[in-house]
Amino acid sequence: MSLVVYLAAGVLALSAVVLFRRPRTVLREPSALRNPLTVSTCVAITLGALVFVCSAPMTLAAVNDLTGIPNFGAPLTYGMLSAYSCSLLILLINWRGGPPERVRRLVLRSIAVYGPLIVAVVVLFALADADTERLTDLDTYYADTPYMREMIVLYLLGHSAVMVAMAVVCVRWGREVTGLLRTGLRLIFIGAVLDVAGFQLTKYTAVVARWTGHDLDFLSTSIAPPMASLAALICSAGFLLPRLLPAAVAHWRGLGDYRRLGPLWSRVGFVSTAPKPPASWWQLPQARLHWREVSIHDALLALAPYFDDRIRERAYAAAVGAGRTPHEARVAAEAAMLDAAACRAAAREEPLDRPSAYRLHATEVSGTGGLVELAQALARTPAADTVREGTVRAFPG
Known part of the structure; x- marks a missing residue:
């Protein structure tokens, strides 16, 4: 499973690098570091890649050994996932645009919600008794453990709220736009729905099954991870497509014109x-x-x-x-x-x-x-x- 997760992380990281290094197509276009939309997109994709890296069993084992704390990789991964959820909200806010003051206010609100959530994840882990290392089934193994139970539910709820909000915004905004932007929104909607149905619902079902004395751990260990990877890749494609495709087409046409000018230049x-x-x-x-x-x-x-x-x-x-x-x-x-x-x-x-x-x-x-x-x-x-x-x-x- 680690190989699949690392592959998804590599694709996301490469996407962030390509977007960040994307050349300006017009002289008045701000550089990448001065463009809030480019920065927020790169941050969101990079955090998504880090989530996958942190959630891989090989990474979890290495983090646990390095810190000497069993399951320390859990709050690291869940905190990173919460930060990723927050970055998706900020990205959506910057993408939708509007008055700068309103955008800034919404961004600060998002940080104000998810900042304490990340702190709560770390505090709940510190209060819990989780001495048995679990690399693939921590959510279901500790589903009944005090504090760990609350930590698991908290990170799932935080991620669910973002994905549901993204799906709703994509549906509403998709009615107002056309072209590549609408295509990108549809991809984001598909990714959000796939995340909710393939990752979150399977996690919720497996955890609740543990609460009721049943064993549906395979939903959490075998189905949720690949669904999360696929959903993240589709969402990233939705964010990147409207931004990269026009530039790619322009450069392809530029290459053709460059070659066609050969006889004149020679x-x-x-x-x-x-x-x-x-x-x-x-x-x-x-x-x-x-x-x-x-x-x-x-x-x-x-x-x-x-x-x-x-x-x-x-x-x-x-x-x-x-x-x-x-x-x-x-x-x-x-x-x-x-x-x-x-x-x-x-x-x-x-x-x-x-x-x-x-x-x-x-x-x-x-x-x-x-x-x-x-x-x-x-x-x-x-x-x-x-x-x-x-x-x-x-x-x-």
């Missing part, structure tokens, strides 16, 4: 004076794309004195004659003019006496769409020295 990059950032294997596609976009615009500016309107006009007429739309013909003509300008600059020729005042389409539109169009047209453009002669020779990729 043709004009030699004249760019934009400072190159230090090469880093972990540099994300959006950062690479931004640097390439800036560098290409810098190169286009440097090549402007070499632009020849006659080449562009001849190429435009040829493209229109070939059945292209006016926009396609314009981009193809610009690519031919740019290719000729790059050839002159590479040959160290002097700029034209009367350089063109023409503006490329790629410099008139925002984003990388115009540059991508120009790059794809440039990949199909005949070499500049043959354009003047009216012949066709493919320009190598």
